[in-house]
Amino acid sequence: VRVAMTSERVDRRIIAVGSGKGGVGKSTLAANLAVALARAGRRVGLVDADIYGPSVPRLMAVEGTRPEAEDKTLIPVMTPAGIPVLSMGQLVRPGQALAWRGPMAASALGQLIDSAWGDVELLVVDLPPGTGDVQLSMISKWRPAGAVIVSTPQDLALIDATRAIDLFNQANVPVIGLVENMAGYLCPHCGKGSDPFGQGGAEAAAARLGIGFLGRIPLDIALRTASDAGQPPAAGDDALATLFAGLAGQVND
Numbered sequence: 001v002r003v004a005m006t007s008e009r010v011d012r013r014i015i016a017v018g019s020g021k022g023g024v025g026k027s028t029l030a031a032n033l034a035v036a037l038a039r040a041g042r043r044v045g046l047v048d049a050d051i052y053g054p055s056v057p058r059l060m061a062v063e064g065t066r067p068e069a070e071d072k073t074l075i076p077v078m079t080p081a082g083i084p085v086l087s088m089g090q091l092v093r094p095g096q097a098l099a100w101r102g103p104m105a106a107s108a109l110g111q112l113i114d115s116a117w118g119d120v121e122l123l124v125v126d127l128p129p130g131t132g133d134v135q136l137s138m139i140s141k142w143r144p145a146g147a148v149i150v151s152t153p154q155d156l157a158l159i160d161a162t163r164a165i166d167l168f169n170q171a172n173v174p175v176i177g178l179v180e181n182m183a184g185y186l187c188p189h190c191g192k193g194s195d196p197f198g199q200g201g202a203e204a205a206a207a208r209l210g211i212g213f214l215g216r217i218p219l220d221i222a223l224r225t226a227s228d229a230g231q232p233p234a235a236g237d238d239a240l241a242t243l244f245a246g247l248a249g250q251v252n253d
């Protein structure tokens, strides 16, 4: 049953993007997934809940912005890509550590999620890596409609990803699937391919765990430079955009 659609009460679903470890490309995937879902016609918002390294403002070219508030409710910041975002990084001064204990982190998460999202119907939430307080309050208070887990093909990253998956399983949050990032590198000089982080590990792990495998993203310098420049490749028109559109299609189903 759909909730009546006034501007503040839409049937809003949360897609959580998690990982076992940091640095595996979780924020990159969350940002590009949001852009690709919007291109597919969904009304999407993006929440950066990564208290350890909020990187969405940079990825979406709104670094240094502060959200306005109305009656203590935050108003998301609109990005050049047309996605409204709110980030943990916007709640503190730039460079300030988010050294929060559980209850504070949970209340900060609440500020980001229960804000003026208007007619946004899909909220992509970039979680911190691991299985800590933010994940637990996310699951218990805002129950995601589904979770996407990111891992590199490497064993260590996969073992941690397995823990993240287990957390969602225990809470009965459907795991939409596993994305393998930094999978394969094509040398721009010699044209040869190599696998710096190994190959096929995530797909095998997904099969073993009985969850979906959504696809792989190569290790790609263009993806890194575009991300650093605040230009999500999913907004472009090359192979990476096609790849993210494909991933979004599976999340959208």
Ligand code: ADP
Pocket: 019, 021, 022, 023, 024, 025, 026, 027, 028, 029, 053, 055, 181, 182, 183, 217, 218, 219, 220, 221, 223, 224, 225, 227, 228
């Ligand atoms: P996490 O959110 O898991 O900590 P990020 O998304 O911040 O990871 O990515 C960490 C770094 O790796 C960033 O500099 C990002 O641009 C880079 N990166 C992520 N995925 C790729 C990729 N497939 N190819 C090249 N660089 C990548």
